[in-house]
Structures are given as structure tokens and as C-alpha cells.
Amino acid sequence: MRAVVVSEYGVLPEVREVAEPVVADSSVVLKVEATGLCRSDWHGWMGHDSDIVLPHVPGHELAGTIAAVGAGVTGWAVGDRVTTPFICACGSCEQCLAGDQQVCPNQLQPGFNYWGSFAEYVAVPYAAVNLVRLPDDMDFATAAGLGCRFATSFRAVHQVGKVVAGERVAIFGCGGVGLSAVMIAAALGAEVIAIDTNPEALTLAREHGATHTLQAPAAPASPASPADRSAVGAVERIKELGGAHVTIDALGSSAIVQQALLSLRPRGRHVQVGLLPDGVQLDVGRLIAQELSWLGSHGMPAHAYPEMLALVANGNLNPTQLVTRTITLTETPAALAALSNGTPPGVTVIIP
Incomplete structure (x- = not known):
């Protein structure tokens, strides 16, 4: 063969x-x-x-x-x-x-x-x-x-993250896993925030149910004005929207993990789907003080x-x-x- x-x-x-x-x-x-x-x-x-x-x-x-x-x-x-x-x-x-x-x-x-x-x-x-x-x-x-991708996202959103209608879900990374998660969370009635560096991926995220899309800058940037949403840091913008009940790292990045945890409301849930071959350092103090949940999801x-x-x-x-x-x-x-x-x-x- x-x-x-x-x-x-x-x-x-x-x-x-x-x-x-x-x-x-x-x-x-x-x-x-x-x-x-x-x-x-x-x-x-x-x-x-x-x-x-x-x-x-x-x-x-x-x-x-x-x-x-x-x-x-x-x-x-x-x-x-x-x-x-x-x-x-x-x-x-x-x-x-x-x-x-x-x-x-x-x-x-x-x-x-x-x-x-x-x-x-x-x-x-x-x-x-x-x-x-x-x-x-x-x-x-x-x-x-x-x-x-789709089954992994379904379990991560529905069975592990336990997303319900009315919750705000921030999905970092809009590749195959992330777009699947966007579609599934939207179908469950969540308010979905999609974050990616690629504007084409964000267009697809909007088509598949994202309420808000944030283009993450390749490097830290200072916004020229409040209307310049592409340059506003993802964490700050998510906080403006009220913070996330659930965050999902659909890519696998230590930097994304930190942003996701900072974006959560008190007692929020973070679901890790993306692989982290180089490991990650967590702000355990924040996990404790805010009673945040770190959840792994695997297929x-x-x-x-x-x-x-x-x-x-x-x-x-x-x-x-x-x-x-x-x-x-x-x-x-x-x-x-x-x-x-x-x-x-x-x-x-x-x-x-």
C-alpha cells in the first residue's frame, strides 16, 4: 500500500x-x-x-x-x-x-x-x-x-467543561479543534468568544457561531483607540465583556494558558485540549484565590x-x-x- x-x-x-x-x-x-x-x-x-x-x-x-x-x-x-x-x-x-x-x-x-x-x-x-x-x-x-477534532471538542465543551446556555466561553485558537468547539458551544447556547491571530480563522469562527472574535496580535501592542479591537489584549477585552465562565486552549501554548486563566471569572473552568510539549507554569495562587478549575480533556x-x-x-x-x-x-x-x-x-x- x-x-x-x-x-x-x-x-x-x-x-x-x-x-x-x-x-x-x-x-x-x-x-x-x-x-x-x-x-x-x-x-x-x-x-x-x-x-x-x-x-x-x-x-x-x-x-x-x-x-x-x-x-x-x-x-x-x-x-x-x-x-x-x-x-x-x-x-x-x-x-x-x-x-x-x-x-x-x-x-x-x-x-x-x-x-x-x-x-x-x-x-x-x-x-x-x-x-x-x-x-x-x-x-x-x-x-x-x-x-x-470534533469528538475531542464535543467532550471538552459538553462533558468536561459542562458548558450550559447563557455562559460565556472563550476559545483560544481557531484551528480544527477550536472551530469545532465554537460550533458546539454555540449550539449549546453559550456566548462564544473566539481568539486567533489569523483573520481568516476568525471569519470562519463567526460563521460557525462565535458572538465575538478577537484578533490576537503577534506581539504585545498598545491600542490606538478603544475602537481598535484588533490591538486590544484578549484578556482585557474578555474582561470588558464580563469575563469567561469557561476558557479552552485549543492550540497548546503556555502563553495562551496564562491568558485563559486571567480571563476567567471567579470559580471559572479552564479546559486544556492543546498539547503542551514544553510544559507550563501555572499561577497556583490565582487558582486557589479565585477557586478556578483546571481540567484536562483527552478524546x-x-x-x-x-x-x-x-x-x-x-x-x-x-x-x-x-x-x-x-x-x-x-x-x-x-x-x-x-x-x-x-x-x-x-x-x-x-x-x-
Whole structure:
């Protein structure tokens, strides 16, 4: 099969022929119909993930059709249209039995600790607990994002952040995760503040439900006038609006974390979704004095998908609108490397 292969961290990958995955007991092999290009893939390519062993095939948010079914897998057949969480849980540990597959200590992640979906085929282990059947009317490009960005955002906003109607939610970073979070928070009835350095990303955020958009300056700036909102610091502007009940770092930045915590109202909740490979220093004194909550959110288990899919089916959520670009495997190495210069607006999907 053709696949995008990383041979050295930070060096442009190449598309080449490699062996197809072999179906194992309790697993399936999927023909990849679509797979998303995510910032987490860039972190892996840069060497920020200790689980990766080179040579390596990235890719972790995917949708496809079942090409082979392993021994012991029941209820699934060749040709079934499916997606899977990027966290493939074992299904038998204490956390899985409690329904918390997203923190399974035995988890496997395509594109990180085994070869992923920037390829024509990919394996899905522990199929019984990780496959999600797709609605017949959902296209694969839309479904690919449900494995990571959209599902991750849904859980971060709804299940971890517990956003409710009338709350003010500030979302820092309007890439795929951030735009998904904007759409979901708006659908829940929140007043959404979207913050990004890219004006095109902010345009998309307004289209998908943001009440306020703030263009963060690349460097600190002094506003020429109160009307010059693009130069007003995000923290000050959010405070002008009354402060945030919930903040979400959808990018992964120590500077963003500090801004997010300063933007919160007393007893506010911060949800960390973006990866922080270099760590972060927190103002613990402020956390204590304001009784703020710092919450991590990591994917969403397969059993939690039906609520999200129902909201998609009834039109309250429309992840299809977030897909702004489709590319081929051949174009993928350059697109992955380009993430070093920032995240393009919307969601990029690879069609192998």
C-alpha cells in the first residue's frame, strides 16, 4: 500500500510503498477513505511524542470501510462504514469497565504508538469497544474529523467543561479543534468568544457561531483607540465583556494558558485540549484565590458518540461545514511540514 513515511523527525516525509497491516485477533483492518491532518500529527513528526518509533506512518483521525475482520470480532463485517476514536482502548481494564476508555492505561493510538492512517489501510485494535458505525448519509471527509477534532471538542465543551446556555466561553485558537468547539458551544447556547491571530480563522469562527472574535496580535501592542479591537489584549477585552465562565486552549501554548486563566471569572473552568510539549507554569495562587478549575480533556470514547451523532443528524451540529480543504497522500508531506508556520483555517482532510 502507499503511505506517508517519516524516517527522521522534522525532515520531510515521503510517500512510498509499504506492507499492508495484517489483521489480528480482536481487530479489524480498514480501507482508509479519509483521514484528517491534525496539529497532533505535526507534534509527532517533530519528535514531541515519546511513543513514536521510526520509521513511522502518522495519522490518527480517520474513517473508512472494513477490509478484514479478525478472529473473535462479532457484529462487524467487511464493507461496514466506520470511524474510531484516536484512543483505541483495551475494553477490559478498570478505567474501561467504568466507561472511561479515553484514559485507558493500555490504549493504542494510530499514528503514535503504531502505524496510522496516512495510508491506504490501517488497523484498529480492540474492535469491539472502538468501532463506531457511521450514518449512511455521512460522507467520509466529515466522519474523519469525528475520530479526533470534533469528538475531542464535543467532550471538552459538553462533558468536561459542562458548558450550559447563557455562559460565556472563550476559545483560544481557531484551528480544527477550536472551530469545532465554537460550533458546539454555540449550539449549546453559550456566548462564544473566539481568539486567533489569523483573520481568516476568525471569519470562519463567526460563521460557525462565535458572538465575538478577537484578533490576537503577534506581539504585545498598545491600542490606538478603544475602537481598535484588533490591538486590544484578549484578556482585557474578555474582561470588558464580563469575563469567561469557561476558557479552552485549543492550540497548546503556555502563553495562551496564562491568558485563559486571567480571563476567567471567579470559580471559572479552564479546559486544556492543546498539547503542551514544553510544559507550563501555572499561577497556583490565582487558582486557589479565585477557586478556578483546571481540567484536562483527552478524546472521547466510542460509547459516547451516539449523543453527538444525534445532534449532527438533527442539524444542531454540522461538522461538514468545517472541512475547507481536501488533499491527496502525495500532497500530505508538504502540508504536514507547513504546520510549522501555523495552522490553516478550517479542517484539512486527506483522501488516500
